[in-house]
Amino acid sequence: MKIEIVTIFPEIIENYLKFGIVNKAIKNSLVEIKVHNLRDYTNDIHKRVDDYAYGGSPGMVMKAEPLIKAVEDISIPFAKVILTSPKGKMFNIDLANELKDHDQLIMICGRYRGVDQRFIDKCVDLEISIGNFILSGGELPTLIMTESIVRLIPGVLNSKDNLNRDSFSDGCYEEELYTRPQVVRGIKVPEVLLSGNHSKISQWEKSRRKKIKEEKICK
Numbered sequence: 760m761k762i763e764i765v766t767i768f769p770e771i772i773e774n775y776l777k778f779g780i781v782n783k784a785i786k787n788s789l790v791e792i793k794v795h796n797l798r799d800y801t802n803d804i805h806k807r808v809d810d811y812a813y814g815g816s817p818g819m820v821m822k823a824e825p826l827i828k829a830v831e832d833i834s835i836p837f838a839k840v841i842l843t844s845p846k847g848k849m850f851n852i853d854l855a856n857e858l859k860d861h862d863q864l865i866m867i868c869g870r871y872r873g874v875d876q877r878f879i880d881k882c883v884d885l886e887i888s889i890g891n892f893i894l895s896g897g898e899l900p901t902l903i904m905t906e907s908i909v910r911l912i913p914g915v916l917n918s919k920d921n922l923n924r925d926s927f928s929d930g931c932y933e934e935e936l937y938t939r940p941q942v943v944r945g946i947k948v949p950e951v952l953l954s955g956n957h958s959k960i961s962q963w964e965k966s967r968r969k970k971i972k973e974e975k976i977c978k
Contacts, residue, residue: 760859760912762792763833764901765826766868767808769794771898781906784915792905793833800828809871818872826878830865838863840884841904842874843897847886850900854887855907866905868897934967 764772772794776782784790798806801824808826809819830840839861848854858864867874867883879886889900909915937948951963 760790760861761835761863762790762905762908763795763863763865764792764868764905765795765797765829765833765865766896766898766901767797767870768868768896768898769796772868772902775902779906780915781909784909784912787914789912789914790909795829795833797825797829800825800832812872816872820872821870821874821878823875823878823881826867826874827882830867830882834865835863837861838865840865840867840882842867842879842883842886843869843888843900843904844873844886845888845891845893847888850887850889850904850907852907855904855911858904859908859911864908866897866901868901870896934964934971 766772776785776792776794781790781792785792797808801808801822807822809821812818812820834840839858841858841864843866887900887904889903894900935949937952941948941953949963951959954960
């Protein structure tokens, strides 16, 4: 799988890719991730990629031409072009699973007030949001989506069990977790987890995951 990330701040992306699960996946050739500086695709002597909006709308708008050039330069047949956008489809585990099966994802990091609609109409297959809030740019949402997608690729995690037990893998959330010592500040680990009875432990975990899900929905 190839992930191409287009941004005006490549250092943000490149620094993150040096660590953790995503870095391991890159080193093991399970995913190829390239970062592209959008300013390399403009003919403007000042490397400008934004301009004022027609109609007097406040804020700056990312220009269409550099974005179109970037997509044309790096895309392969059947590439999926994604734009980070607060008005996009909400990102979740189902969408991550769907996207991991594409040969190439091109992630466009939005900035400023927004992106020229002509680029969206011509090149973008899917606009995605990570939540109902606003950030200054799409770099953080892109990194969040990238890690979520990459960790679903077979071989990225050490054990398939880790993936199967992830929150949302069965529609529920992670149960409470405990580690040594058995008592911390007078608070004990639930006895069932110390029983060695795997059937009872499994039942406890399922009941806790279900309870957490119900409580979260009700909040």
